[in-house]
Amino acid sequence: MTQVTFSPSIKTRPVYAPLQSQGDAPAILLCEGDGALAILDLAARDASVLGRAHLIHIPAGTAHGPRLRALGARMYHEAPSFEALAARYGKALADATMSTRLYLAGTEGLIAKATAAALAAGLPHQAIQAEHRGSIARRMQCVHCKGVTEEVTTDPFTCSHCGLTLFVRDHFSRRLGAFQGVCVDAETPGDVPATQEIRP
Amino acid sequence: MSARLLRVTEVAPLTPLVTRFRFEDPDGAPLPLFSGGAHVVVEMPDEGVLRRNAYSLISAPDDGSGYEIAVRREDTGRGGSRYMHSQVTPGTLMTVTSPVNLFSLDLRARKHVLIAGGIGITPFLSQLRQLARMQAPFELHYAARSRAEAAGLAFLPSAPNIHLHISDEGNRMDLGAILTGQPLGTHVYTCGPEGLITSVxxxxxxxxxxKAALHSEAFLSPPPGKPFDVTLARSGRTLTVGPNQSLLEALEAAEIDIPWSCRGGACGQCETAVTACHGRIDHNDHWLSDDDRAAQQKIMPCVSRFQGQHLAIDR
Amino acid sequence: MTIRFNDETFRDDYTFFNSPEAIARFPFPFDRDDYMYSVNMEPHKTGPEGTPFNVRFDVDEHYVSEMRDREITLTEDPLRCQSLPHMELAGWDLLELIMRSKAEDYPELFELHCDGDRWHWINRPLGIDQRFTFGDATTLPYGPMEYITRQAQGDFAVLDQREDNLWMDAGMVTSQADWSLDFDIGMNFFEWHAPVPKAHEMGIFQRALKFLMQINQDNPARRLNWTMTVNPRLDTSPENYHKWGPEKRTITSENVGQKQYLRVELQTFWRLPRSNALAFPIRCYLINLEDLVSVPKWGRRLHRVLRDLPDELADYKGFAVNRPVIVDYLSQHDDGAATSAGIYPTADDAPRTPA
Structure with missing residues (x-):
């Protein structure tokens, strides 16, 4: 799978880089879908990263599970969704120490949600690495009703909660794990620009 | 930097080398409060040289009735601490700046681990009072050569989270053990000799x-050294910096206007551009980056010195 | 000094007005005939007597009505006031700073009596008489920051200082120029300024951050910022953009003088003692063009500034669509005469030449 190159943007727009091994430190590795390939690449570069690792995989329709399991992490778990994983991921963070590293790989939405939960648990942001794989769909917060719409692929888009037509900003909140969506026709109701696919 | 004239009201030895000084407003006015880890700068008119030394406040941050500091006598130093020990008595009026904090607690921390070496205990004494008031979890590790030299002992309660490491008693600090297994949200603060900070x-x-969970304060005082000349690029004047004088003090003695705050190479206020350098700057600060140091185009006059043929600065 | 508090609104029927005294002391933000970003910091609490520059927290004729407007906004959306858990100590610092300043600067309006931690606060204009224990939030109806900023004009950001940066970790924001506290809370100085065009490349934020981190207790600082707002509306939040946005398109050459306002932010910066946090009050002053041009120097200068402003800045400040009408109106109040230095008129400024 080719990796996405994102356009340069403002300072809040998250940037991603290939995962770098921190050796055999205690680690939580969380990957979704083709994010598994980033973990496989990481393990190929330095197998010691799995020595004390808790590896969690959300297949999301992919078939990478057997190869991930075969990496021999100390703990391996598959979950059907991030939501299903919440309690287990929360426990892993609660048991973590200041030596624990977090490796994330997958879509922007997965990385955003997992980062926000880790920061809320007290993990310093320097202990978190993220590599983007898969869709460039965004997790958008409506600034008006505060509802989060997942998997946004067009600009503008319709808020799945309040129905306003929102444009997609690059302004991103790590705390919320979401980009900001703002009403596109606030000044001239009904005057909505043509819908475009969002670009990386 | 604003300062006020305060009266010394107590001078009390803590150990043979360390003395506690208390300052109060002569009219009893309350002093500005501060946060744990803050310092003040005390002015000393020492035989024609105006010294300004920074000292951590050891009194309670929410007590404005007075400021207390603990000063260790450095017989090989430039004289500031000798002045405090030999010239200052109850009743002496001294100019003291408002508190500034370059070593504050990270208030998000779920746990604070404080590591002190020797006189480096001082900033923690005010932090401990703040932590107690906030009821925040902490542990203190205090290393000293002997109990007799441990000036902080008088202020420390006996409690399971207060650990003494007295090397004379063979009870050395094991940093690996201290840092292992600390829960998420722990912050570590180190104050003491450079060697201790590096080890942590x-x-x-x-x-x-x-790295963001590590905080340190090295108590730097301007090191003495060989005298050197400096040319002031704006006026063309040349000054000589004496062996027991810092470049900053030499500039002040020549009435050159220059901002300052910590006077210990940490805050960045007095950063000065170097316009010519034929020789080597001894960068003694914690402010400039390694690249800045190598480039020799900036100097921190509060602690850094020069050896060589010619130094000119943008002042 | 007595202040007559206006009975006025900042929404719906917009009965807001400036008295002649309020116009004369207006903090006009331009000290020259053009504008570009700069780190325009200066010491606070210095400035001509009677102006907003010479008190710590200015109280003016709009105080009571502004606090009523804030109450309406907070009732509709409590997320406009938030404080991350580690910021409570800074909240107490801010409460003390504002209470002491107001009681000392306006003794006929405010009183503070302290007996150790037992405090007694009297706010006459708002009819508040509160006894509480300093440091114990259960003795106040709100957290300390919310309690005091419901009684102080302007928005308030409270910034935590760590990792060589400032973090927007608490705030009361009900009269903002189009940014969301709920979205930006927890961001550092570069992050919450990320949407601002040009200034990053100019190094403005690097220099400003360095300056702000070195502010100490004795030396509060200030700067002015500005934008343009249609109608005297305080709540120009992104949250409600879909509600107030249509008003922006109602400007015509007939109503521009009354409906178009210059919106000035007097930003001040205070080192807080107990928390080492930095308080960042953002006080908003509004004046419509009609009142503004009654000071000939300001009419001339605002015309030149807005006429020559780079398009990117007019876009960012959100008035590009109305700029032609505004500039046309102001041009009728610019006779080309020279303007004096500084922001207030001096004897050197010519009286207006009749158009």
Whole structure:
């Protein structure tokens, strides 16, 4: 799978880089879908990263599970969704120490949600690495009703909660794990620009 | 930097080398409060040289009735601490700045680990009072050569989270053990000799700690050295910096206007551009980056010195 | 000094007005005939007597009505006031700073009596008489920051200082120029300024951050910022953009003088003692063009500034669509005469030449 190159943007727009091994430190590795390939690449570069690792995989329709399991992490778990994983991921963070590293790989939405939960648990942001794989769909917060719409692929888009037509900003909140969506026709109701696919 | 004239109201030895001084407003006015880890700068008119030394406040941050500091006599130093020990008595009026904090607690921390070496205990004494008031979890590790030299002992309660490491008693500090297993949200603060700070950084790096969770304050005083000349590019004047004088003090003696705050190479206020350098700057600060140091185009006049043929600065 | 508090609104029927005294002391933000970003910091609490520059927290004729407007906004959306858990100590610092300043600067309006931690606060204009224990939030109806900023004009950001940066970790924000506290809370100085065009490349934020981190207790600082707002509306939040946005398109050459306002932010910066946090009050002053041009120097200068402003800045400040009408109106109040230095008129400024 080719990796996405994102356009340069403002300072809040998250940037991603290939995962770098921190050796055999205690680690939580969380990957979704083709994010598994980033973990496989990481393990190929330095197998010691799995020595004390808790590896969690959300297949999301992919078939990478057997190869991930075969990496021999100390703990391996598959979950059907991030939501299903919440309690287990929360426990892993609660048991973590200041030596624990977090490796994330997958879509922007997965990385955003997992980062926000880790920061809320007290993990310093320097202990978190993220590599983007898969869709460039965004997790958008409506600034008006505060509802989060997942998997946004067009600009503008319709808020799945309040129905306003929102444009997609690059302004991103790590705390919320979401980009900001703002009403596109606030000044001239009904005057909505043509819908475009969002670009990386 | 604003300052006020305060009266010394107590001078009390804590150990043979360390003395506690208390300052109060002569009219009893309350002094500005501060946060744990803050310092003040005390002015000393020492035989024609105006010295300004920074000292951590050891009194309670929410007590404005007075400021207390603990000063260790450095017989090989430039004279500031000798002045405090020999010239200052109850009743002496001294100019003291408002508190500034370059070593504050990270209030998000779920746990604070404080590591003190020797006189480096001082900033922690005010932090401990703040932590107690906030009811925040902490542990203190205090290393000293002997009990007799441990000036902080008088202020420390006996409690399970207060650990003394007295090397004379064979009870040395094991940094690896201290840093292992600390829960998420722990912050570590180190104050003491450079060697201790480096050791904590190395132990933390071995254990994969993120740097943002590490805080340190090295108590730097301007080191003495060989005299050197400096040319002031704006006026063309040349000054000589004496062996027991810092470049900053020499500039002040020549009535050159220059901002300052910590006077210990940490805050960046007095950073000065170097316009010509034929020789080597001895960078003694914690402010400039390694690249800045190598480029020799900036100098921190509060602690750094020069050896060589010619130094000119943008003042 | 007595202040007559206006009975006025900042929404719906917009009965807001400036008295002649309020116009004369207006903090006009331009000290020259053009504008570009700069780190325009200066010491606070210095400035001509009677102006907003010479008190710590200015109280003016709009105080009571502004606090009523804030109450309406907070009732509709409590997320406009938030404080991350580690910021409570800074909240107490801010409460003390504002209470002491107001009681000392306006003794006929405010009183503070302290007996150790037992405090007694009297706010006459708002009819508040509160006894509480300093440091114990259960003795106040709100957290300390919310309690005091419901009684102080302007928005308030409270910034935590750590990792060589400032973090927007608490705030009361009900009269903002189009940014969301709920979205930006927890961001550092570069992050919450990320949407601002040009200034990053100019190094403005690097220099400003360095300056702000070195502010100490004795030396509060200030700067002015500005934008343009249609109608005297305080709540120009992104949250409600779909509600107030249509008003922006109602400007015509007939109503521009009354409906178009210059919106000035007097930003001040205070080192807080107990928390080492930085308080960042953002006080908003509004004046419509009609009142503004009654000071000939300001009419001339605002015309030149807005006429020559780079398009990117007019876009960012959100008035590009109305700029032609505004500039046309102001041009009728610019006779080309020279303007004096500084922001207030001096004897050197010519009286207006009749158009």
């Amino acid at each position: 950084e190395q132990a933390a790096a071995r254990l994969n700690w993120p």
